[in-house]
Amino acid sequence: GQRVEYPDDNWFSQILNGQVGIILSIDGTVLFDIFLSLVDFAVYDEKKKLLTGQLRKYPEKLIIYCKDLRVFNFCLRYTKEEEVKRIVSGIIHHSQTPKLLKRLFLFSYASAAPNNTDGRNQTVMFDTLEDWRDELERTKGNVQYKAVSTNEGYKVSEKLPLYFVVPICVSEESILKYEGRGIPIWCWSCHNGAALLKMSAFPKEQDDSTSQMQKAFLDGIYRTIRKPPYELLKTDDLSSSLPSLQEIQTAYTRFKQLFLIDNSTDFWATDVKWFSLLESTNWLEIIRRVLKKAIEVVECLERQHTNVLLIEETATDLCCVISSLVQVMMDSYSRTKLGFQSLIQKEWVIGGHGFLDRCNHLHKSDKEEAPVFLLLLNCVWQLVQQYPSAFEFTETYLTVLSDSLYVPIFSTFFFNSQHQKDTTTTGEILKTQSSPFRFLTVWDWSVQFDLKAQAFLNNPLYAEKPKPEKSQRKTARFKHQRQLSLPLTQTKSSPKRGFFREETDHLIKNILGKRIGKFINSSDEPPNSFREFYDSWHSKPVDYHGLLLPRIDGPEIKVWAQRYLRWIPEAQLHGGGTIATAAKILDLMEEVQNLQVKMDEEHSQAVSGDTHAVPMLRNSARLSSLFPFALLQRQSIKPALPTSTWKDLEDEDDLVKRDDEFVDLSDML
C-alpha cells in the first residue's frame, strides 16, 4: 500500500533552482511541490538510513519527510544516474548543510518577486511607535505605561525591538544600564488595570559583586513598580515552572514520529497501542502544563488584580507562549483574525522570538531548535476546538499558519529579531545595488491562497457581536481527586468462571461497589486558589467575548487531528469529517448571501443577470475528511504562488550565480 513515485527523465525537471523546492511534474503538469525549507529529513533505501553527506552509493529509494508532516516516497531506480546525483546532492545540500542567512531563498524571492501586493494589510505590525501607543490606548494601559523609543538605532540591545512599552516610572538610564535586562516590558493590560509584563533575567554571574549589583538594580526596579499606581506584582520564573525547551523539542520529535507514516504497515503497527504511545510522547502533557500556567496567570490578573511579571532568560520563548495565551483567553480581540495576527506580530515577530534559530532554518545547530511557536498554536487549537464560536478563525487557519512557518517567501518567520531583519536587508541592498527587498508578510493570505481557499480560514459560526451566548456551564467543584489506579492488565486468558471474567467480579464488588464512595469523597488537599478559580469559571455560562478558560482535564486535551492526520490516507473518511458539516454551513451562508444580493438587485430594479456563483462545495458529501489537505485530492489547497514565478526566477542569471557554490558529488562518495 505504499505510494511510490517513479520519476523519469521529465521528473524533477525543475529541481528547484537550488533553493526553492522540489517540483515533481510529469510533462509539465505539476503534481506537487515541496519547499526545501519544509524538508525535515530524508532517508534512503530499505534500511531507511538517514540521508546525510556520506553516501556510499546512489540510493534507489528515497523517502522525504516534511515539516508539515507530508511524506514522499520516491523510487530512483529508473532515473538516470546524473539525475540522481543532482537530486540527492541538491537535497542534501539544501536541507542538511548549514548555510548563510543571506543564502536563504527569502532574499532571492524578495528582490525578484513582483510587487503585486496592495499592502493594505490591516494587521498591526508594531514596527512604529504609533502602533504601540494605539495598543496602549486600546487596552487602557496608557496611564501607567509608556512607549519608549530608547532603542532607536538599537543602542540598547539588538534583541529588543525598536519600540516597546515600559512602566512610566522606569527611567531611560536604567533601560540602558544592562542592555534592557532586568527591565519589565509591558505585554498587555487587563480591563481592571492589572498588566502582564515580561523581563529577561540576568544570566548567572560568577562574579559576586556583579550579581550583587544586579540584585540591587532589580530590587530598585521592583520597588518602583510596586508603588502605587501599580498593582501588586507577582513574578513567575518560567524557566523553573515550565518544561525546558529541550524537553519540548524531545516531546515534539517523538510525537511527530507517530504521524510521519510512510507506509500502511507502520501505521497499523502504531495503531494497536495508540493511546499509550501518544501518552508516552509527553507532548499533550506539555500542552496541558502550558495551558495550566496560562490559567494561573489569568487568575492573578483577573481575580487578584495583580500584575504578573514573567521572567525568562531572554523573555522570547515561553514568555511569548504564556503572554499570547493569556491574551487569547482574556482579550476577545485576540480571538479575531486580525487581533490574533497582531498578537503574533507583537509578542513574537517584533517581540524577538528567535524564529530563525528555533525553526533551524539555516541548519546550523540542532540544539537551538524547539517548536515553541508550534506549541502556542497547539494550545490555541485546544481553545478553538473547545469554544469554536469564540474564534473568528478556524483550525484550518491555525494549520496553514503552522505550515507558513517554513514557506521561504515570507519574511515574518525567518528572522531572529527586528534588528536582524533590518541589518540584513540594508546590508544586502548596499552590496547588490539592486532594488530594495519587498518582503512579503505571511498575513497577506492572498499570496498563498485564492479567495475560495481563504474562506476556510474564517469561522462561519463565529459569534461576532458581544452578546452573551448559549452554553450553560456546570461544574461541581470536585477537588483534585485521589487517584485510583485502574488495572491495565491485558485480558489474561484466565479460566472462565461462569459467564464473567474474573476481573468483572472484582470491579463490581470493589471499585464500583464498596469503594465507589471514595470517588466522591474529597481529598485532603488544601483548597487551592487556582482550582477554585478554574472551577468557578466553568460553573458559569460562557461569555464568548469575555474570559475564556480552556478545560485541561485528562480527556480534554486532544490531538490536533487536522494538522497531524491530514496526510495519512488511512485516516481518511470519504464524505465524512468536519468538512461535511462545514461545507453545509458555507453552502447555506452562500445561498443566503446570494438571495440577499438577488433581492437587493430586484429591489433596485436592476436587471439581474442570474449569474450565480456556483457554490464551491456543491458536492460536499463526496469530499473526504482530509479536505482541504488530502494529498491526492484534486481540489486541495495549493499555494496560489504560481510556479511560473519560479520559472521567472530561473531566467535571472544573477540568482543562479548567487547560489552556493556547486557541491561536487565526488566529495560525498
Added chain:
Amino acid sequence: MSATRCGLSALPVLPGEVVLEAAREVRHRGGGGSVRGTLLCTNVRVAFVPGAQPPSFSPFLQSDYSVALRCIRTLVAGRGQDGDTALTPSAMTQGGFDGHHLPPFSASSFTKPTVLTASSTLTFIPEELAVFCQDFRLLRFHFPENGLGLQAFRVRGWMAFEVANAIAEARETATWPGDSRSHVDATMGDDEEEGSPPTLLFESLQDWERELQRLGAVGWRVSAVNERFDMAASLPRYLWVPSTLLDHDLKRTFAHFQERRVARLCWHHPNGSDLLRAAGFHAASEPGSEDIRCLEVLLGAGCRPCVLADTAELPSPPDIQLAHLRLQALCLPGAAADEKWLSALEGTRWLEHVRACLRKAVEVASLLAGKWCSVVLQEPSDRDLSCLLASLVQLLADPHARTLHGFQSLVQREWVAAGHPFPQRLGLCRDSPREESPVFLLFLDCTWQLLRQFPAAFGFTEAYLLALHDSTFLPYCSTFLFSCQRQRGRGGVQQPRTQTYTPVSGRWDPSPGSSTCRLPPVWAWGLHYSRQQQARFWNPAWDAGPVGTPDAVDPQNKGTPASAWSGSSSGAVLSLSKGSLTPQPFPWRSGRLPPRLLRWAPSLETLSDRGGDRIPTPPRGLLLPCAAGPSVRLWRRCYLRGLPEAQVMGLGDSQPLVSILIPHRSIPTPCIHPTPHVTNPVPHSSIPPQCASIPTPCIHSNPMYILPNPTCPSHPRECPSQSHVCPSNPMCDHPNPVYPPIPIPCASTSTPHNHLFASHMCPSNPMFPPHPHVHSSQPHMCLSNPTCLHPNPAVPHPDPTYPPQHGRLAPCPALLVEELALLQDRLCAWQQDRAHAEPASSPLAPSR
C-alpha cells in the same frame, strides 16, 4: 404515602407506581449550583421534583433528575462535614445566585461514604446521597442542615434516612415491570409526521412484507413458519427466506442450527448480494442429502460466492462487560490522573472493542457492496454480536438505516425481534446466573463513532443516541424488556398483535383486547422527552444528497458478479477472517474443497484503503469509517457525564454544527418550556388568526408556535417537509385552503425578520422550486427558542424577542436555515409582486 398527600401533583405517577418515601427540602447538586426540591422514591424510580417551581415541572416521565431503580448501580450515603460554609445564607446570597440555584458546594462536604444495600443499616443520618447510575450519570442529593432548627433537622434527617433506605430496598425488590400490566396513558410524541415512514416494529406480517418490498429483495419471501414459535422459540414470528424454499423444506433446516436459529435474510443490497444471519451449525447434526440441499438453498450458495463471517474476531459478551465496567470505573471522578488518562483509557479496552466491531462491519459491507458476495453472519448463539454486526453493516451500507425511523426499525428488527436477550444483558432481571453484557450499548457507541465520523450522513444526532442510551434502562418502555417476541407475547393471546407503531390521534393506542404488554415502545419519545428535546434528535446537517439507494452498479467497480469473480469460484463457500477469505466448505461437505487460499485480501483494501494514485471513492451510500486509533474516540457526552470536570459544555469535538444543537443532559431544566398542548392548552382562538398560518416568522419569534396546538386544524404544525413553503404552492399540501393572502406580521412584532415580510403577498410561484435544505424533513431544529441557545432557565435570555442577528449570520445553522427560508419566502413574494406589476415580463428563471 401517595403523591397527592405530599402535595406533589406535579409528579406524573405511572399506574401502579407508589411513592414509598419522600423527603422535602433536598438539594440536587448539579453543575453550577444546586436546586432545591423534593426527593421521592417510588417502586419504579427515584425522582426529584424541583420545589418552588410547580408550573415548570416536566410532564414527561423521564427527567434529568429521575432515575429508574434498575438503572442504579450503587448508592452511596455520606455525612457532611462540620464547618461547611458553602451553604450559609450569606454564601447563598452572594454572587448573584437566586434562591433556587445555589452556589456550588464546597468539596469538603462528603465524608464517611457508605455504600447502601438493602441489608445494610445506616448508623448515621446521611446528609448526602450519591446515586451512581448505569448510564454514567451521577446524581447527588443533599439533605441540608444549616441555618435551621434542631427539630427540623431531625425531621429531615429522618426523611433522609428513610428515603435512603427505601431506595436501597426498593432497588432489590423492584418487580418485573411486564407483570404490572400497567397501561401508560400519556400523550405520545405527536412528532410523527404524515407521510414519513413510521417505525416498523416487526411484529406483524405487514411490517415484514413492507420492509422486504423496500429492500427490493426479489427471490425472498416472508415465511410464517414460526408463527407459533414452535420452530424456534427465540426467533421472531416471521422470517425472510428464499422464495424457492417451501415451508416444508424450510422446516428441515431448523434442527441443524444451534437453538434452531435458522439462517434468514437481514438485508439485501441493490446489486443483489444478501446479508444473512444464522446461529452456528449444530455440532451433532448430520444432515441427510435432502437436508443438505435445503440448507444450501437457504444459505444462497450456488449463484454467488457465499461468505461465512463469524464473530471470532469480535469481543465476546463477557469481554464487553468487563470493558464496560472498567470504563465506568474510569469515568468516575478522579479515577485517573490527567497525565495517565490516555493509557488508562486504553487499558479499559472498550475502544478496542469498538474498533474491532467497526473493522469487521467495514469488511462485511465492502464484501456486499463491492464484491458482490452474499455474507452469512454466524455467531454460535446468533443473539449478541450478530445483532450488532448485522445492524452496523446496514448502517454502513443502507442510507435508509441512517434516518431516524430507519434506525429505529433497524433496532426493532435486528435486536428486538431477532431476540437479543435484553433483560439478561442489561441486568434487568436479577435472577442467576447473571449474564450482563452491554452489547447494545456497544452498538450505540459504534453508531456514535459513525455519527462523529460522518456528521452529515445521519438523520439523527448525538442527542438522539444519548436519549436511546438512557432509555435502555427505562422500566416503563416495553422495547428492551423482553428477550424475544415469544416472551413479549407470552401470557397474551397468540395472535399477531400490534401493527406498525402509528399513534392514533396523537395517543399511544394499543390494540384493544390484547392483554400483552401494554407498555409503550421506547420510540414514543413524546413520553419522556419534551418537544424541545425531540427537536434536537434531528440532524440539521444531514445531507440527504448522497443518501439514496446505494448504487446498484458500483461505478468504481463496473461489471457483473461474473467479472468480479472468476466462474469457478462463483459458487464457492468462503470464510472471512482477518480481512481475507479462505475457502471453507460447509461442515457437511468437509474435505471436498481443496484448501486453496484465495488471493483476495489486497482487493479488500482497495475499498477501505489507499490504492494507487487515485483515491478510490467508495460506492455511493456506503460509509467506510476509519477504525484506526486516532479516529475512534471516547463518547464524552455519554460517559463523562458523571465527571463534572470533564463535562464539555462547550462545543465538542469535530461537530460544530451538530453540537451546537445538542442539549446537554442533566442541566437542571426539567422542560422549562411552556407546553401548552399538555398542561395548559392554548385555545386556538387565543392565537391571532393571521398568525396561525404564518409558520415561519411565528416559529421564529413567538414561542407560542413552537408547540402548535394539535387541536388547531388549520395550523400547519410541524409539517416537516413543508414548513416554509408558500402554502399555496402547488407542491405544498398545506391543509389550510384559506390562506390569508397578506401575511401580516404576528403579535411579536419586534422580530427583525418582520421587515422581510413587509407587505408582500405570499402567493404561489410555480417556478420556485422547493428548497432542498428546508424540505429535507428537518423542521426547525433550533426554533429560535431561547432554550436552544440558553438552556438554563434560571438565566433568562437578555432579549426576550431574541433577534437573530442580521449583519452577521446567527451562529446557529438552524437559524441559518430559517433565515434562508425567510429570504426565499420574501423573494418568492417579491417575484410574484413583480409578475403582477408587469405581467408581460417573463418571470425569472429559477435559480436552482
